Amino acid sequence: MQGPKGTYDVLPADQPLRQTVLAEARRIFITAGYGRIATPTFEDTALFERGVGTSSDIVRKEMYTFTDKGGRSLTLKPEGTAPVVRAYIQHGMHKLPQPVKLWYLERMFRFERPQAGRYREHYQLGAEAIGSGDPALDAELIVMMSDLYDSLGVPDVELRLSSMGDRQCRPAYIEKLSAYLKHAIGGLCPDCRERARLNPLRVFDCKNERCIAILVDAPRLVDNLCEACQEHFDAVRGFLDLLGRPYRVDGTLVRGFDYYTRTTFEYECDRLGAQKGIGGGGRYDNLVEEIGGQQAPAAGFGTGLERIVLALKSAGIAPEPPGEDVFFIILNDEARPAALTAMHALRRAGITAGIDYAGRRAKGQMKQANRVRAQFAVIIGEEEIAAGNATVKDMISGEQEKIGLEALVEYLVDRV
RNA sequence: GUGGAUGUAGCUCAGCUGGUAGAGCUCCGGACUGUGGAUCCGGCGGUCGUGGGUUCAAAUCCCAUCAUCCACCCCA
Numbered sequence: 001m002q003g004p005k006g007t008y009d010v011l012p013a014d015q016p017l018r019q020t021v022l023a024e025a026r027r028i029f030i031t032a033g034y035g036r037i038a039t040p041t042f043e044d045t046a047l048f049e050r051g052v053g054t055s056s057d058i059v060r061k062e063m064y065t066f067t068d069k070g071g072r073s074l075t076l077k078p079e080g081t082a083p084v085v086r087a088y089i090q091h092g093m094h095k096l097p098q099p100v101k102l103w104y105l106e107r108m109f110r111f112e113r114p115q116a117g118r119y120r121e122h123y124q125l126g127a128e129a130i131g132s133g134d135p136a137l138d139a140e141l142i143v144m145m146s147d148l149y150d151s152l153g154v155p156d157v158e159l160r161l162s163s164m165g166d167r168q169c170r171p172a173y174i175e176k177l178s179a180y181l182k183h184a185i186g187g188l189c190p191d192c193r194e195r196a197r198l199n200p201l202r203v204f205d206c207k208n209e210r211c212i213a214i215l216v217d218a219p220r221l222v223d224n225l226c227e228a229c230q231e232h233f234d235a236v237r238g239f240l241d242l243l244g245r246p247y248r249v250d251g252t253l254v255r256g257f258d259y260y261t262r263t264t265f266e267y268e269c270d271r272l273g274a275q276k277g278i279g280g281g282g283r284y285d286n287l288v289e290e291i292g293g294q295q296a297p298a299a300g301f302g303t304g305l306e307r308i309v310l311a312l313k314s315a316g317i318a319p320e321p322p323g324e325d326v327f328f329i330i331l332n333d334e335a336r337p338a339a340l341t342a343m344h345a346l347r348r349a350g351i352t353a354g355i356d357y358a359g360r361r362a363k364g365q366m367k368q369a370n371r372v373r374a375q376f377a378v379i380i381g382e383e384e385i386a387a388g389n390a391t392v393k394d395m396i397s398g399e400q401e402k403i404g405l406e407a408l409v410e411y412l413v414d415r416v
Numbered sequence: 417g418u419g420g421a422u423g424u425a426g427c428u429c430a431g432c433u434g435g436u437a438g439a440g441c442u443c444c445g446g447a448c449u450g451u452g453g454a455u456c457c458g459g460c461g462g463u464c465g466u467g468g469g470u471u472c473a474a475a476u477c478c479c480a481u482c483a484u485c486c487a488c489c490c491c492a
């Protein structure tokens with residue numbers, strides 16, 4: 001037996017790195033005033049069809065959709081934003097002081113072929129700020145991400161920034177791009193011809209050199225923004241400059257969801273194999289309305305836990321797992337009651353303590369104490385029982401001294 | 417969904433042109449009758465992914481299948 005394709009187990013040895021990432025993320029979300037939200041693992045399929053958009057690949061071919069016994073069509077969530085927006089609407093959060101700032105750590109599900117840094121079930125850390133169109137909010141989200149990567153030491157991270165325009169300027173631009181593509185269609189790869197028809201912006205994702213060459217001269221959305229979008233974009237850039245966060249304006253940046261408007265951004269890291277994206281997001285000023293709420297501008301981001309972990313591993317970052325404070329070594333059966341009593345008393349006092357359950361000899365028990373990286377080994381044998389004490393060995397210096405059994409817990413609590 | 421690579425002990429892998437399996441690490445033990453991290457020695461541990469086929473004989477050759485990894489589409 002093995003786990004389903006594209007899933008993985010998080011083993012104890014994997015925890016120190018993961019916990020480091022989660023603790024940093026939590027700290028950054030909290031200091032920025034974001035409150036945690038948890039949404040269901042599955043939602044009505046219609047939520048994603050309306051939110052993410054039926055033209056997106058995620059909705060077209062990557063959703064885990066099933067029918068429950070009540071005949072409802074449900075879907076394991078493939079992304080985090082639509083569920084958060086649904087919760088915002090459902091709980092009347094538009095009546096709270098705006099913007100409402102939320103963060104989450106959730107499992108996401110997408111039916112894709114697994115690959116380096118890509119799973120069918122993965123974890124995303126994300127934040128959404130709903131109810132404000134202020135460009136400084138876009139900058140806040142972008143800065144939170146860079147703070148996270150910086151504080152963790154994620155190597156070689158680069159920020160790409162663009163704007164998707166809005167209902168005002170995007171349609172006109174798409175027409176302009178389509179005209180250009182129609183003109184150049186003969187030189188494009190089959191994939192791009194398909195893209196030109198379905199979702200012209202996607203041609204900028206193509207890795208084919210001939211396509212890239214043709215697209216060098218294609219019109220870019222960032223160069224065709226309406227006045228309001230241009231102003232917003234300039235303001236976001238101004239804030240990033242003010243805060244000293246480097247970025248590269250990249251008119252070829254296209255994100256996978258249909259709901260983005262104005263600002264979009266993506267952090268890339270070279271250490272992840274072919275999947276360079278480590279996190280991304282943007283503004284989605286129409287989504288709340290599209291899902292059925294009152295119009296409310298909003299922005300957010302998501303970042304992949306597995307990809308952060310992969311990048312950190314590539315940089316050799318490996319936090320030490322916590323060791324035990326005390327390990328008991330008993331040399332005969334008579335010593336067990338005293339050792340067990342002391343061990344449980346220590347645990348109640350908050351000290352990490354362990355004992356052998358594998359019937360090892362004295363030497364094996366010492367090895368075990370060493371393996372769990374115990375600070376102290378407490379040895380109890382015939383001599384100690386007779387004298388009513390225990391031998392406490394400092395595992396680093398190797399020094400040992402006898403301590404009366406009744407004073408043992410206090411002695412260790414003081415020293416650990 | 418498409419393409420490529422790989423599947424031998426818990427882990428990392430060796431096993432040439434077919435003769436029914438080996439190393440290192442880990443684990444347990446011994447050298448050191450009650451004391452760890454070094455060294456040496458020993459032991460535990462495998463239906464060689466699975467199912468067929470060829471052959472006197474298959475981990476090795478052939479076919480199928482499953483799984484893993486990498487890449488594409490797309491995405492965190």
